[in-house]
Amino acid sequence: MQHATGLRPPSRLLVSDADHDRLTGLARASLDRVPETAEELLSEMDRAVVTAAASMPANVVRMGSTVTIRNDGGDTQRITLVYPGAADISENRISVLTPMGTALIGASVGETVRWSSRGGRELSLIVEAVGTLAYGRERS
Numbered sequence: 561m562q563h564a565t566g567l568r569p570p571s572r573l574l575v576s577d578a579d580h581d582r583l584t585g586l587a588r589a590s591l592d593r594v595p596e597t598a599e600e601l602l603s604e605m606d607r608a609v610v611t612a613a614a615s616m617p618a619n620v621v622r623m624g625s626t627v628t629i630r631n632d633g634g635d636t637q638r639i640t641l642v643y644p645g646a647a648d649i650s651e652n653r654i655s656v657l658t659p660m661g662t663a664l665i666g667a668s669v670g671e672t673v674r675w676s677s678r679g680g681r682e683l684s685l686i687v688e689a690v691g692t693l694a695y696g697r698e699r700s
Contacts, residue, residue: 572609573604573607573608573609573665573666573667574608574609574611574616574617574620574666574668575605575608575609575610575611575622575665575666576610576611576612576613576616576622577610577611577612577613578613579613579622579623579665580605580608580610582623582643583601583605583623583656583665584602584605586601586643586644586656586657587599587601587602587605587657588602590644590657594657596678597657597658597659597662598657600659600662601656601657601662601665604662604665604666608666617668618690618692619668619669619690620666620667620668620690621641621664621665621666621667621668621687621690622641622665622666622692623641623642623643623656623665624640624641624642624692625640625641625690625691625692626638626639626640626690626691626692627639627640627641627664627687627688627689627690627691628687628688628689628690629664629685629686629687629688630685630686630688631684631685632684632685636688637652638652639652639653639654640652640653640654641654641656641661641664641665642654642655642656643655643656644656644657659675659676659677659678659683660675660683660685662675663675664687667687668687668690669687669688669689669690670686670687671686671687672684672685672686672687673685673686673687
Protein backbone atom coordinates (compact mmCIF):
# COMPACT_ATOMS: atom_id res chain seq x y z
CA MET A 561 0.00 0.00 0.00
CA GLN A 562 1.36 3.43 -0.87
CA HIS A 563 0.55 6.89 0.31
CA ALA A 564 2.43 9.43 -1.74
CA THR A 565 2.40 13.14 -2.26
CA GLY A 566 2.42 14.40 -5.81
CA LEU A 567 0.32 11.44 -6.96
CA ARG A 568 -3.25 10.29 -6.54
CA PRO A 569 -2.54 6.88 -4.98
CA PRO A 570 -5.29 4.32 -4.53
CA SER A 571 -4.76 4.10 -0.76
CA ARG A 572 -7.39 5.50 1.55
CA LEU A 573 -6.44 8.60 3.49
CA LEU A 574 -8.37 8.87 6.75
CA VAL A 575 -8.39 12.21 8.61
CA SER A 576 -10.40 13.42 11.59
CA ASP A 577 -12.87 16.23 11.03
CA ALA A 578 -10.93 18.54 13.38
CA ASP A 579 -7.59 17.83 11.67
CA HIS A 580 -9.18 18.22 8.23
CA ASP A 581 -10.59 21.66 9.00
CA ARG A 582 -7.43 22.95 10.65
CA LEU A 583 -5.06 21.49 8.03
CA THR A 584 -7.12 22.84 5.14
CA GLY A 585 -7.00 26.31 6.69
CA LEU A 586 -3.27 26.00 7.38
CA ALA A 587 -2.55 24.94 3.81
CA ARG A 588 -4.57 27.81 2.35
CA ALA A 589 -2.82 30.30 4.65
CA SER A 590 0.59 28.90 3.63
CA LEU A 591 0.19 29.03 -0.15
CA ASP A 592 2.35 32.18 -0.41
CA ARG A 593 5.14 30.91 1.88
CA VAL A 594 5.50 27.25 0.88
CA PRO A 595 3.35 26.83 -2.23
CA GLU A 596 4.39 23.32 -3.25
CA THR A 597 3.92 21.78 0.19
CA ALA A 598 0.72 23.74 0.83
CA GLU A 599 -0.71 22.55 -2.50
CA GLU A 600 0.23 18.94 -1.66
CA LEU A 601 -1.47 19.24 1.73
CA LEU A 602 -4.59 20.69 0.10
CA SER A 603 -4.55 17.84 -2.41
CA GLU A 604 -4.32 15.31 0.42
CA MET A 605 -7.21 16.99 2.26
CA ASP A 606 -9.31 17.00 -0.95
CA ARG A 607 -9.05 13.22 -1.29
CA ALA A 608 -9.30 12.45 2.45
CA VAL A 609 -12.09 10.43 3.96
CA VAL A 610 -13.15 12.61 6.90
CA THR A 611 -14.37 10.98 10.11
CA ALA A 612 -15.16 12.06 13.66
CA ALA A 613 -12.06 12.30 15.85
CA ALA A 614 -13.53 9.76 18.30
CA SER A 615 -13.86 7.25 15.43
CA MET A 616 -10.25 7.50 14.23
CA PRO A 617 -8.47 4.13 14.36
CA ALA A 618 -5.45 4.09 16.67
CA ASN A 619 -3.15 2.92 13.84
CA VAL A 620 -3.64 6.05 11.68
CA VAL A 621 -1.23 9.02 11.76
CA ARG A 622 -2.93 12.24 12.82
CA MET A 623 -1.75 15.53 14.23
CA GLY A 624 0.12 14.95 17.49
CA SER A 625 0.85 11.30 16.66
CA THR A 626 4.17 9.87 17.69
CA VAL A 627 5.16 7.64 14.80
CA THR A 628 7.84 4.97 14.57
CA ILE A 629 9.17 4.99 11.02
CA ARG A 630 11.65 2.74 9.20
CA ASN A 631 13.70 3.89 6.23
CA ASP A 632 14.92 1.80 3.28
CA GLY A 633 18.13 1.00 5.17
CA GLY A 634 16.18 -0.55 8.05
CA ASP A 635 16.91 2.24 10.55
CA THR A 636 14.00 3.25 12.78
CA GLN A 637 13.20 6.59 14.33
CA ARG A 638 10.36 8.03 16.40
CA ILE A 639 8.95 11.37 15.28
CA THR A 640 5.94 13.42 16.30
CA LEU A 641 3.79 15.10 13.64
CA VAL A 642 3.08 18.70 14.69
CA TYR A 643 1.88 22.06 13.42
CA PRO A 644 4.63 24.39 12.13
CA GLY A 645 4.92 26.46 15.33
CA ALA A 646 5.76 23.35 17.38
CA ALA A 647 8.27 21.86 14.92
CA ASP A 648 11.76 21.19 16.25
CA ILE A 649 13.97 18.75 14.36
CA SER A 650 16.29 18.34 17.38
CA GLU A 651 13.26 17.04 19.32
CA ASN A 652 12.05 14.90 16.36
CA ARG A 653 8.93 17.07 16.00
CA ILE A 654 8.20 17.25 12.26
CA SER A 655 5.92 19.90 10.77
CA VAL A 656 2.96 18.79 8.69
CA LEU A 657 4.06 21.55 6.29
CA THR A 658 7.15 19.59 5.24
CA PRO A 659 7.03 17.08 2.40
CA MET A 660 7.53 14.21 4.88
CA GLY A 661 4.89 15.55 7.27
CA THR A 662 2.35 15.95 4.48
CA ALA A 663 3.06 12.39 3.29
CA LEU A 664 2.56 10.99 6.81
CA ILE A 665 -0.82 12.53 7.65
CA GLY A 666 -3.50 9.84 7.35
CA ALA A 667 -1.05 6.97 6.78
CA SER A 668 -1.56 3.76 8.74
CA VAL A 669 0.71 1.14 10.29
CA GLY A 670 2.39 -1.02 7.64
CA GLU A 671 1.96 1.57 4.92
CA THR A 672 4.85 2.85 2.81
CA VAL A 673 4.78 6.60 2.28
CA ARG A 674 6.70 8.27 -0.54
CA TRP A 675 7.43 11.90 -1.25
CA SER A 676 9.87 14.11 -3.09
CA SER A 677 12.25 16.18 -1.02
CA ARG A 678 12.46 19.88 -1.69
CA GLY A 679 15.62 19.03 -3.64
CA GLY A 680 13.69 16.64 -5.88
CA ARG A 681 14.99 13.35 -4.43
CA GLU A 682 12.41 10.59 -3.97
CA LEU A 683 12.24 9.34 -0.39
CA SER A 684 10.17 6.71 1.36
CA LEU A 685 9.60 5.14 4.74
CA ILE A 686 7.38 2.56 6.36
CA VAL A 687 5.06 3.40 9.24
CA GLU A 688 5.93 0.85 11.92
CA ALA A 689 3.80 2.09 14.85
CA VAL A 690 1.51 4.99 15.73
CA GLY A 691 0.80 6.45 19.15
CA THR A 692 -0.99 9.68 19.98
CA LEU A 693 -0.23 12.45 22.41
CA ALA A 694 -2.92 13.84 24.67
CA TYR A 695 -1.91 16.87 26.69
CA GLY A 696 1.73 15.78 26.69
CA ARG A 697 1.02 12.17 27.72
CA GLU A 698 1.09 9.27 25.31
CA ARG A 699 -2.07 7.19 25.08
CA SER A 700 -2.96 4.14 23.05
